[in-house]
Structures are given as structure tokens and as C-alpha cells.
Amino acid sequence: MELRQLTYFLEVVKHKSMTKAAESLHISQPALSKMIKSLEEELDMTLIIRSNKTSELTDGGVIVMEYAQKILSQIEELSTTLNDLTSLKRGSIRIGLPPIIGSLYFPSVMAEFHRVYPNISITITEYGGAKVVKSVEEGEFELGVAVLPVDEEEFNIYPIVEDEMKLLIHHEHPLASHETIQLSELMDEEFIFYHEDFALHDIMWERCIQEGFEPKILFKSSQWDFMVEMVGANLGVTILPESICNRVENKQVKIINLHPITPWNLAVITKKHKYISYAARTFIDFFVSK
Structure with missing residues (x-):
């Protein structure tokens, strides 16, 4: 054979x-x-x-x-x-990355890493968070960026971001004047939700169930900027990480604190007991230190 x-x-x-x-x-x-x-x-x-x-x-x-x-x-x-024996004069890294994360943190870090290690090629594939985890487990990627929690017995975890979820509603919504809103107060609202491939889908779905209701989903998207525009058009409400909310410029949208607080923590993950290239380890150290 x-x-x-x-x-x-x-x-x-x-x-x-x-x-x-x-x-x-x-x-x-x-x-x-x-x-x-x-x-x-x-x-x-x-x-x-x-x-x-x-x-x-x-x-x-x-x-x-x-x-x-x-x-x-x-x-x-x-x-x-x-190839590691030849040091970092050459190398390649395969990374799985959820689209909602890529535009927030990666461009500047990638640019700086490339300046320091110009001969290391990086291949980025955009998948939803759940698929990134599965693909790292199956060996398609050496490393991925995932929303915590993930199985600590299966993966090495390198935390990079601690964040929390915020509510986005139209500025004329009856709740728009509130500083903080209980998630349970949204049981009658129509949600602009995330696609099932995204970790955010399961996180917020389970949180709503814990608060006693099943969210009414108007439609689903994988693009946070599109979700914000739909809120701005008064088509529903959505919930997004604070770091994304900080980029929202639509004046029709009001951002409000949610209770109970729902964390949105990110980490670089690798599969345990699997060899990780020196280039990938260098990238992890570089990224985590930023």
C-alpha cells in the first residue's frame, strides 16, 4: 500500500x-x-x-x-x-477562527506577527465557534480561537479575552431608557439571533432557557454588523459581546447592560497530546502576550 x-x-x-x-x-x-x-x-x-x-x-x-x-x-x-529543526526560518500555521472574532482582534496582531516572522505562512479558515472546536479536535487546525468553556481534558487553553454580553435595542424601544435590563424581560421580544454554527447561539439560547423562556427568533445571521443594522431598523433586538458593541456607530441603536451577566471569554485552544509546531507555539506566545 x-x-x-x-x-x-x-x-x-x-x-x-x-x-x-x-x-x-x-x-x-x-x-x-x-x-x-x-x-x-x-x-x-x-x-x-x-x-x-x-x-x-x-x-x-x-x-x-x-x-x-x-x-x-x-x-x-x-x-x-x-521542519522545526530548521528553526523559524520557515514554517506554517493553520488557524480556525470564528468570523465574529476575526475582525475584532486579529488584523493588528497578525500584521505585527508577520513583520517579526515574515517567513511563517498563516492559513486562516473562518468557521463558526462550534466547528472550530471540532476541527481542532479532529486535527484540521493546529490551533483555533474558541469561546469558553471547552473541554479542558481535551484541549490546552490559552485565555486571551474576557468580555460580557450586552443588549442592543432600537433607541425608541420602551426599554431604551433603562440602564440595566433583566434578560427575562425580553421573553416577548423578537430576536435577531446567531447562526447555529456559532458558540454565541448556544450560549444565549441556554441562558434564555435558564431565565424561563425560549427566545422568539425573527432570523439568524453570522454577521454582527448586519445584526446591528437590523436592530437599527427596529426589526428586533439582539445580544452581542461588549467589544463588538464598542464598534457600533448606528445612532438608532441603544446598548444596555444585561442581568444576569453572561460572560464571553475567548481563548486559543490546541488539542492535548498532539504535537504543536514551534511556529504555532511561537504564535500562541505572541498572541497571548498582547
């Missing part, structure tokens, strides 16, 4: 199509089919059910996929470990 066979097999799994996988790998479809066929013959088992439009895995194919991912991940880890 060759590593190339496993790499090609995973590409077919990823695209669910021989044609698309071949295009991605820049090889001919017959060559790819032959490679997959040779892997199946070596294992004496059909791995992929082929049709005109898609390629689906058999039960055996699912098992091979899982082991192939582990094997190739370990090969990549080996390569990363050896």
Missing part, C-alpha cells in the same frame, strides 16, 4: 466524484480510477460504489477513510516536527 493511494482515495471521498477528484489532483480520471482499483484489489474489498454522478463509500471504505486520515495526519506531523 502506498501513501499516494491513500491520498488519492481521500480526495475521491472529499469530492464524492472521480471526475472532480481527478481535476483537483491534476491527473486523468482513468489514472485515478486505476489507482483506486489497485487499492481495492490489494485490500480485496470494494471501497467505493461508483455511479455516473457520485461515488459513495462502502462500510469498508469508511474504515479505510478513517485510518487513511490518521496515517496522513501522522505523516504531516512527522514532517512538521522535522
